[in-house]
Amino acid sequence: MSAPNERIWLIIAAIPYGHVATYGQVAALAGLPNAARTVGRILSNLPTGTKLPWHRVVNARGEISLTGAQATRQKKLLVQEGVTVTRKRVSLAEFGWQP
Numbered sequence: 001m002s003a004p005n006e007r008i009w010l011i012i013a014a015i016p017y018g019h020v021a022t023y024g025q026v027a028a029l030a031g032l033p034n035a036a037r038t039v040g041r042i043l044s045n046l047p048t049g050t051k052l053p054w055h056r057v058v059n060a061r062g063e064i065s066l067t068g069a070q071a072t073r074q075k076k077l078l079v080q081e082g083v084t085v086t087r088k089r090v091s092l093a094e095f096g097w098q099p
Contacts, residue, residue: 004030004032004035004038004042005042007030007031007032008026008027008030008032008038008039008042009042009052010030011026011029011030012026012043012052012053012054012056012057013052013053014099015053015056015057015097016097017053017081018081018082018083018095019056019083019095019096019097020056020057020058020062020078020083020090020092020095020096020097021056021057021058021096021097022036022057022058022059022060022062022092022096023036023037023039023040023057023058023059023060023065024036024039024060025097026039026057027039029099036060039057040065043057054074055073055074055077055078056078056081056097058090058092061089062089062090062091062092062096063088063089063090064085064088064089064090071088075088078090083095
C-alpha cells in the first residue's frame with residue numbers, strides 16, 4: 001500500500017469541484033482514522049503552486065482553520081467554485097462531499 005502522504009493526496013485530489021471534505025473525513029478515507037491532524041500537517045507542507053485542491057479541506061465544523069492571508073486565499077478559491085462561505089464557515093450539509 002502507498003505511503004500515508006500519497007493516500008491523503010489521492011483523497012484530496014478526488015474531492016469534487018464545489019465541494020469540501022473535513023480533515024477527519026480525508027484521514028478516514030485514506031485509511032488513517034483519528035489522524036485529522038496528520039492531514040493538516042501534510043497540507044501545511046505542500047509546495048507553493050501545488051495543483052492539489054487543498055482549499056477544499058475544512059475542519060469538522062465546516063470552518064476554514066487557516067488564518068490571515070491563507071484563510072483569505074482559501075475562502076476566495078472556495079467562492080470561485082460556488083461554495084458559500086459565511087464568516088469562514090461552509091455548510092457541510094450543502095457542500096460536504098459524500099463519496
